[in-house]
Amino acid sequence: MHELQVTEQILEIALKHVEGQDVSRIVNIHLRIGDLTDLEGEWIQHYFDYLSKGTLAENAKLEIEQVPIVLACEDCGAHFKVTKHELGEAKCPECQDDEPNFRMISGREYTVMNLEVV
Numbered sequence: 336m337h338e339l340q341v342t343e344q345i346l347e348i349a350l351k352h353v354e355g356q357d358v359s360r361i362v363n364i365h366l367r368i369g370d371l372t373d374l375e376g377e378w379i380q381h382y383f384d385y386l387s388k389g390t391l392a393e394n395a396k397l398e399i400e401q402v403p404i405v406l407a408c409e410d411c412g413a414h415f416k417v418t419k420h421e422l423g424e425a426k427c428p429e430c431q432d433d434e435p436n437f438r439m440i441s442g443r444e445y446t447v448m449n450l451e452v453v
């Protein structure tokens with residue numbers, strides 16, 4: 336996934352949010368970004384500064400919260416965290432199933448949580 340595309344979407348979501356409202360500026364955008372996305376906060380801010388020029392979100396500061404990768408075991412229902420490197424060979428800590436079925440609970444998302452406006 337490319338940072339530039341994601342940043343465009345984040346900006347779009349933020350601007351849509353304040354559309355038609357009495358807002359003079361977006362000052363802060365709180366984001367949650369999954370560890371699996373490979374998105375670098377520094378780059379997102381960099382692209383954001385560039386893309387948001389001339390919009391209500393110009394100079395807004397991005398506050399990025401990293402979200403860990405969490406898997407759910409379909410066999411026993413346990414939830415547990417893994418790192419990106421462990422993902423391929425993840426084993427359920429509860430049932431130790433050799434052929435596990437996992438569902439990803441979090442780690443892939445990038446979500447706009449909150450906007451601070453003036």
Ligand SMILES: [Zn+2]
Binds near residue numbers: 408
């Ligand atoms: Zn399990």
